[in-house]
Amino acid sequence: MxxxxxxxxxxxxxxxxxxxxxxxxxxxxxxxxxxxxxxxxxxxxxxxxxxxxxxxxxxxxxxxxxxxxxxxxxxxxxxxxxxxxxxxxxxxxxxxxxxxxxxxxxxxxxxxxxxxxxxxxxxxxxxxxxxxxxxxxxxxxxxxxxxxxxxxxxxxxxxxxxxxxxxxxxxxxxxxxxxxxxxxxxxxSLFTFRCAHPLFSELPGISVPTARLTYESISTDGPLLITHRGLSGPAVLKLSAWAAREFNQVDYTFTCRINWLGKSRDAVESDLLAYADAHAKSYVRSQPLFDLPKRLWTSILNFCDISENRNWAEFGKKQRTSLVEALTATRVEVTGKDTFKExxxxxxxxxxxxxxxxxxxxxxxxxxxxxxxxxxxxxxxxxxxxxxxxxxxxxxxxxxxxxxx
Ligand SMILES: Cc1cc2nc3c(=O)[nH]c(=O)nc-3n(C[C@H](O)[C@H](O)[C@H](O)COP(=O)(O)OP(=O)(O)OC[C@H]3O[C@@H](n4cnc5c(N)ncnc54)[C@H](O)[C@@H]3O)c2cc1C
Structure with a gap:
């Protein structure tokens, strides 16, 4: 019945x-x-x-x-x-x-x-x-x-x-x-990225407030968190949502770029030039710029091979270009996804x-x-x-x- x-x-x-x-x-x-x-x-x-x-x-x-x-x-x-x-x-x-x-x-x-x-x-x-x-x-x-x-x-x-x-x-x-x-x-949709990178392998727990993450033509802005397994935080979750279909198609193996500052290359370059002018005698490593966490700043400088004893007066165009690249377009190979607990x-x-x-x-x-x-x-x-x-x-x-x- x-x-x-x-x-x-x-x-x-x-x-x-x-x-x-x-x-x-x-x-x-x-x-x-x-x-x-x-x-x-x-x-x-x-x-x-x-x-x-x-x-x-x-x-x-x-x-x-x-x-x-x-x-x-x-x-x-x-x-x-x-x-x-x-x-x-x-x-x-x-x-x-x-x-x-x-x-x-x-x-x-x-x-x-x-x-x-x-x-x-x-x-x-x-x-x-x-x-x-x-x-x-x-x-x-x-x-x-x-x-x-x-x-x-x-x-x-x-x-x-x-x-x-x-x-x-x-x-x-x-x-x-x-x-x-x-x-x-x-x-x-809404997952975190599994990835390893020499720049942030030693930095789990470090976060930046206004990063920009880019996959092909899709970009998202927001806080970014480095975890033991890769990357998390709102910028990552947003990208996982906007590119959910694309990531599925490539089986969650793809390259994305991190702009740690969410600023354009030109803006970062001119900030670096202005800082170098004003602080010619200071060591590049002594003071993190752009409010970046000190450990991340040091790690980025290591990644760019900028030595301990270099001051801003000795900071040439080649190094500036390499630093701008690392700050605005760190290339990361993502190898999988993890569940976001929330x-x-x-x-x-x-x-x-x-x-x-x-x-x-x-x-x-x-x-x-x-x-x-x-x-x-x-x-x-x-x-x-x-x-x-x-x-x-x-x-x-x-x-x-x-x-x-
Ligand atoms: C861990 C977690 C945390 C979340 N936190 C948030 C949050 O804080 N804010 C937010 O906006 N969103 C959150 N979400 C997303 C949110 O839970 C979902 O968007 C929402 O629950 C969808 O509601 P729904 O009723 O459509 O589906 P569901 O909540 O999935 O409900 C569907 C129901 O249908 C039942 N059902 C399925 N198949 C059958 C069937 N064949 N016969 C009878 N019953 C069936 C299921 O058992 C289930 O009870 C969270 C999701 C998860 C997994």
């Missing part, structure tokens, strides 16, 4: 919960059920942001906001006009969860605990009488009687509308491909040209909606990935009710 419900949601993650609550909020007469394959809902919320859950970002202008999405930014412009970060803040605050903003714009619950966010979502779902079924792994989805039939490991469900919120689950993507839905091949996501998923951005419905499959990471949408770190889930979940849930009336 199959079970029936008006709205069936596949996946008990943030997108699924937000879609369910939105559906009930806009259309209270609908019966809504979340099917979660594992025995626990909202597991990524609980481990997110190092246990603090970086819920969203203090960026309240949709046009600015879409710049943080290497895939899906253009698609999200309209959805963000309906529901963006400010709405997320209001949504949680009006349900008793205060958020705070850190210096870099990331927003967390004031409790510093991701459980606050998970508890709020579960409480709201319970209040709205949303059924949550764990241990119901969806194995197939097919059209049936003007609606949808969904088979799980234990039951068969029928629903007029289905919201896909299964995150980066290959089984569901395979099912969708069987329905003729185009899936962009999933590849990892946050990782999948690039790829349901190709966006098949989705109506106003409703999150699959244009060719009436009654089938999608939200969150199941879509070909992903962002940089900073709360943007959750924001994508809140926004698409909100819209999918809002529209579903309308469809049934």
């Amino acid at each position: 199959s079970k029936s419900v008006d709205v069936l949601i596949i996946g008990g993650g943030p997108a699924g919960f937000f879609a369910a609550i939105s559906s009930k909020t806009h259309h209270p007469d609908q019966s809504v059920c979340i099917l979660e394959g594992s025995n626990k809902v909202l597991s990524k919320v609980l481990i997110s942001g190092g246990g603090r859950c970086n819920v969203t970002h203090a960026c309240f202008d949709p046009k600015q906001l879409i710049r943080y999405y290497p895939r899906g930014g253009d698609f999200l412009l309209n959805p963000f006009k309906t529901f963006h970060c400010e709405h997320t803040v209001e949504w949680f605050e009006s349900r008793g969860v205060s958020l705070k903003t850190e210096e870099d714009g990331r927003m967390f619950p004031v409790t510093n605990s991701s459980k606050t966010i998970a508890d709020c979502l579960e409480r709201e779902a319970k209040k709205a009488s949303i059924a949550v079924k764990t241990g119901e792994r969806v194995t197939s989805i097919s059209p049936s009687d003007g609606g949808w039939m969904v088979q799980t490991s234990t039951s068969i469900w029928k629903a007029r509308n289905v919201i896909l919120a299964s995150g980066s689950n290959q089984l569901i993507w395979n099912q969708l491909e069987r329905l003729g839905i185009e899936i962009i091949e999933p590849v990892p 946050e990782f996501v999948t690039a790829g998923g349901i190709a966006l040209h098949q989705i109506n951005p106003k409703t999150m419905e699959l244009i060719e499959h009436p009654g089938l909606f999608a939200a969150g990471e199941v879509l070909d949408v992903d962002a940089l770190t900073g709360g943007f990935n959750f924001q994508g889930s809140w926004t698409t979940g909100f819209l999918a849930g809002k529209t579903l009710g309308t469809k049934n009336e």
Whole structure:
């Protein structure tokens, strides 16, 4: 015997919960059920942001906001006009969860605990009488009687509308491909680089605040951290996101360049000339320039073969050119990737040209909606990935009710 419900949601993650609550909020007469394959809902919320859950970002202008999405930014412009970060803040605050903003714009619950966010979502779902079924792994989805039939490991469900919120689950993507839905091949995003270089092999723990990292024509700016295994920090994570597909194609073996200062060659050269003029008698090694950490400065000078007893008066054009090159374009051979503990996501998923951005419905499959990471949408770190889930979940849930009336 199959079970029936008006709205069936596949996946008990943030997108699924937000879609369910939105559906009930806009259309209270609908019966809504979340099917979660594992025995626990909202597991990524609980481990997110190092246990603090970086819920969203203090960026309240949709046009600015879409710049943080290497895939899906253009698609999200309209959805963000309906529901963006400010709405997320209001949504949680009006349900008793205060958020705070850190210096870099990331927003967390004031409790510093991701459980606050998970508890709020579960409480709201319970209040709205949303059924949550764990241990119901969806194995197939097919059209049936003007609606949808969904088979799980234990039951068969029928629903007029289905919201896909299964995150980066290959089984569901395979099912969708069987329905003729185009899936962009999933590849990892947000990872660190494994690499060794004589210049920084002795410097784990050293960081610079405003580096620029370049791979072919893609550049990212931000803090850069030298680790035991290679490179990490925001500049690396951003590059891993913007070039996620390219790096996958070359099996994470590629050459990139570090500009330790984030400044142009010309600017660095003229700074060096000016310093040399003003400090002709000082040793080149005595004082790190450009606010670089002393150990990094020394290492760069060693790399350029600039000897201990050289002063700025003796610093010739050849050495200047070599130093400028090392400071602005250190060539690094990356040999693999490592996981970044705070946050990782999948690039790829349901190709966006098949989705109506106003409703999150699959244009060719009436009654089938999608939200969150199941879509070909992903962002940089900073709360943007959750924001994508809140926004698409909100819209999918809002529209579903309308469809049934
Ligand atoms: C360690 C870590 C930390 C992170 N921290 C942050 C952060 O601080 N801020 C931020 O913005 N982003 C963060 N992210 C990214 C964020 O967690 C995801 O973008 C977000 O969880 C996506 O939400 P979702 O609901 O689409 O998918 P998910 O959270 O993956 O939820 C999908 C749910 O569907 C279920 N499911 C899958 N397949 C089936 C099936 N066949 N049947 C039934 N159920 C199924 C899964 O079990 C899961 O519960 C982090 C990611 C990780 C891995």
